[in-house]
Amino acid sequence: MERILTDYRYMALTADSAVTAAFKSARYAQSPFNRVSVHRAKFDKWLAAKAVDAGAVLFANHKVETLLKEHDKIIGLEVGPPVNKQFFAGVVILAEGVNALLAERAGLVPGIKTENVALYVKETMALPGRLIEERFNLQPGQGAAIGLLGESTANFMGTASLYTNKDTIGLNVGTYVANFVTGNFNPHDLIVKIKQHPLLAPLFTGTETLEYCAQMIPEGGYEAIPPLVHPGCLIAGDAAGLVNGVQGLNLAMLSGQLAGKTLIAAKHKNDFSQRQLSLYKRLLDESYVLQNLRANRHIHRFFAARPWIPEAEIAVINEIAYQVGMIYPMPNGAKRRYIRQKAASIQPVWKLAADFLQALWVIK
Numbered sequence: 001m002e003r004i005l006t007d008y009r010y011m012a013l014t015a016d017s018a019v020t021a022a023f024k025s026a027r028y029a030q031s032p033f034n035r036v037s038v039h040r041a042k043f044d045k046w047l048a049a050k051a052v053d054a055g056a057v058l059f060a061n062h063k064v065e066t067l068l069k070e071h072d073k074i075i076g077l078e079v080g081p082p083v084n085k086q087f088f089a090g091v092v093i094l095a096e097g098v099n100a101l102l103a104e105r106a107g108l109v110p111g112i113k114t115e116n117v118a119l120y121v122k123e124t125m126a127l128p129g130r131l132i133e134e135r136f137n138l139q140p141g142q143g144a145a146i147g148l149l150g151e152s153t154a155n156f157m158g159t160a161s162l163y164t165n166k167d168t169i170g171l172n173v174g175t176y177v178a179n180f181v182t183g184n185f186n187p188h189d190l191i192v193k194i195k196q197h198p199l200l201a202p203l204f205t206g207t208e209t210l211e212y213c214a215q216m217i218p219e220g221g222y223e224a225i226p227p228l229v230h231p232g233c234l235i236a237g238d239a240a241g242l243v244n245g246v247q248g249l250n251l252a253m254l255s256g257q258l259a260g261k262t263l264i265a266a267k268h269k270n271d272f273s274q275r276q277l278s279l280y281k282r283l284l285d286e287s288y289v290l291q292n293l294r295a296n297r298h299i300h301r302f303f304a305a306r307p308w309i310p311e312a313e314i315a316v317i318n319e320i321a322y323q324v325g326m327i328y329p330m331p332n333g334a335k336r337r338y339i340r341q342k343a344a345s346i347q348p349v350w351k352l353a354a355d356f357l358q359a360l361w362v363i364k
């Protein structure tokens, strides 16, 4: 664990301003902790060691070349060098991540669609812990998670986030692959722009880049989830499209656990039929994994149908906040009328109201 997250912020950014919503609580610092930041390279090794301690055999640095099929049933998999071996199993749990090529080639899932996956880039920067605490206004050992919207994703629908670790800060940003196809920019441009933003740049002063990576995230929501139970195979984690907003790792872990429970039940009954394996889908349906994704199922379409939101509506709230803060030599009534006109010149009031009401319905 790197830091206990006690400070959650969202910044709606324009080129020179930000309206920030922030919440911080000392209660988040109490065990059991609500959210923590982890360094995946360390965390994944720690978690894999737990599985090995429990009896799993780990093949790190091996590639699964293909799934083995008999008629329509998955019966095992073939692992490439250095082990070069076929493994046979009653059931394969496939957790190969977002770019599920094994599942796709075996005809278990459709190919990914550019409007359902987002491409993220991530930079990890070294900064002494004491400076992190000073810059982010944190107690020792505590951390912040900051979501960035608007200008940070070139005003396309997407997000950027800033996380504090022990002595590094992580910055990631991404948007739907379809936006990179149609827009005239690449993911690296976004990260450079954020680091140069006048309100954010001071946070990065004197940092040293340690890591840089790119990774997709399935963001198609509930409607884009492929069939998860197949003869001889269960699909879990990102390969199953189980990402809900900022939650992905926990859904991947819980879906893996539920797939494991399904296998234990199948083994007890010595029944590996698809009917028995459908217990996995039932357990997911009963868990917060699919219940939350189902509850949020209209969000993806809501934003896809309103591409103006990240730019126009974030510009409106920033303009209102800016004008409220300005001192004008005029009575308050006249100032309010002036602010209304300014806001309406960016986005008509009826459109703002319609989006707001629709948003309330979508997140009901």
Ligand SMILES: Cc1cc2nc3c(=O)[nH]c(=O)nc-3n(C[C@H](O)[C@H](O)[C@H](O)COP(=O)(O)OP(=O)(O)OC[C@H]3O[C@@H](n4cnc5c(N)ncnc54)[C@H](O)[C@@H]3O)c2cc1C
Pocket: 062, 063, 064, 065, 095, 096, 097, 098, 102, 120, 121, 122, 172, 173, 215, 216, 217, 236, 237, 238, 239, 243, 246, 247, 248, 249, 250, 251, 252
């Ligand atoms: C920038 C970024 C920030 C994120 N932040 C958060 C966050 O704050 N909170 C959160 O909950 N989630 C977050 N996520 C999402 C989270 O990382 C994923 O949801 C989670 O890692 C999914 O786990 P998984 O095991 O399904 O897939 P992965 O973690 O992608 O693991 C799949 C593994 O399978 C391996 N693999 C693939 N094909 C083969 C093959 N043929 N043979 C052998 N191995 C193979 C891959 O190399 C990989 O190691 C973030 C993702 C990104 C990209």
